[in-house]
Amino acid sequence: MPKGWEAIRAEVIQRISTRIWPAGGLIPSEQALALEFGCARATVNRALSELAGAGLLERKRKAGTRVAMLPVRKASFAIAVIRAEVTARGQAYAVRLLARSLAAPPLAVALRLGLPQGARMLHLQSLHLADGSPQVYEDRWLNPAVLPLPEPDFAKISVNEWLVANVAYASGDIAFSAAAASAAEALALAVAPGAALFITERCTWGGGADAAITWVRLAHAPGYRLQTLL
Amino acid sequence: MPKGWEAIRAEVIQRISTRIWPAGGLIPSEQALALEFGCARATVNRALSELAGAGLLERKRKAGTRVAMLPVRKASFAIAVIRAEVTARGQAYAVRLLARSLAAPPLAVALRLGLPQGARMLHLQSLHLADGSPQVYEDRWLNPAVLPLPEPDFAKISVNEWLVANVAYASGDIAFSAAAASAAEALALAVAPGAALFITERCTWGGGADAAITWVRLAHAPGYRLQTLL
DNA sequence: ATGGCTATTATGTCTGCACATAATGCGAAG
DNA sequence: CTTCGCATTATGTGCAGACATAATAGCCAT
16 A cells, blocks of 8 residues: 555556557546545645656546656756856866957847847857866857846856856756867867757846747757766 | 735745845744744745755744855756647657667666666667658667557657556656767768757666666757756 | 537635644742 | 753644635526
8 A cells, every 4th residue: 555645656657658558548536545545635646746846647636647648758957057067076177258349139039038139249259178178168149128227247256157047047948969070169168160069049038027038059968978877 | 914825925035135144144934924824834834845846945843044155046848748739839759769679778878777787778879750751869778578468559659658658657867968860860860970969868777666768868959959947 | 520618627815713842931849 | 051851832743613715517498
């Protein structure tokens, strides 16, 4: 007899994987399961809700709970600050600010951030180093409205770390892809032009008033892997 | 006055982002918050638990709840079956089995799956197509012990779909990276050798008895983006 | 037969209570 | 003065009951 909601979750997973409850089939109601397991309905609910969140079950009011047809596995990653990643490997971390200017961003960036086309943003390019060797080339557009006066010294602190520490919790999106190294990226990262780079693109807005905050593209040096348990 | 656990969660996020509750600081106990919000402690608990799971709060018994110092954002992706991705875009899906053999896998693969070095596995290479154009090149090693006799016809159903439908819920890990297209990949995907490809590597084991199931490397055609909301 | 209304039912959420568990810090014993 | 142990306390989990919500199924009227 399972005891505790985690045991119930395990039992349910067991029944799904052994096809006692076949894919696409209806499973007993919370009532019935609570009775069978000798626990309260809330306990069953907690277990089933979690599995529904994980994509293993599909639940609808009145319709009941059924085993998901194609279980969409969800992988989750911790998006860490680069400094933390580097120092966690026992390496020395440094940032170098390569360029800083005030300019109108490319159309795609302005659109994604919901800014008018002519708006000028702070354009920063920097290089993250581990033990002196280049790791990540960062190309960032930053809404100057979020900056205080005087502007923080981004030669000393990475923009990302300043943002994390000083700008309100915000929403955004993130995308991963692969791209060939551009001339500038190849030079900064000390790789051949055209080398395959892992690209992280992040777009952040919101904060207080749904304002645009920043758009950033990180080009990771070859060898970078984004890894997680399923 | 917030009503419902989602409203409480929103209020807590608000207080964190406006620094009413500063980073690293202790927040009031569930008791106190339940009193303030005029709800039961369980309701507060649900909201805070969720935020702790999201990495925004850190909770320890007796020690209380504090705002996370560096909010490690967690991005989660739905790892979909390729067919679903393609048909969701309104394109026609097809798989072509390019090669099939029984051989000893590379050392790295055998190690990751925890198999003895000499063990022979089923080696399958296939190509996933959308509207006839190549999308993903798949290189897979499969433990023959998980297959029934007779073996499914992998020319008709993709290995992944067969596994999802027929092998018990399993654990594993997944990694993303970028790599230059090998000669075989370039040929299959109709791109130039050396082109930057987005690589997904998945390693699956477990099932019933922690047995190795499969190791697979997916090379995505240029243009592929893995995207999610933060 | 068909279309719409209603009763039924499964899940979603909340309450108030209880006990379990873990970590902290203070006090007593050595 | 140090160290062990216990009381305190905040979170984790469970239970029973209640109402809310949504969606189905069946009934009734047309």
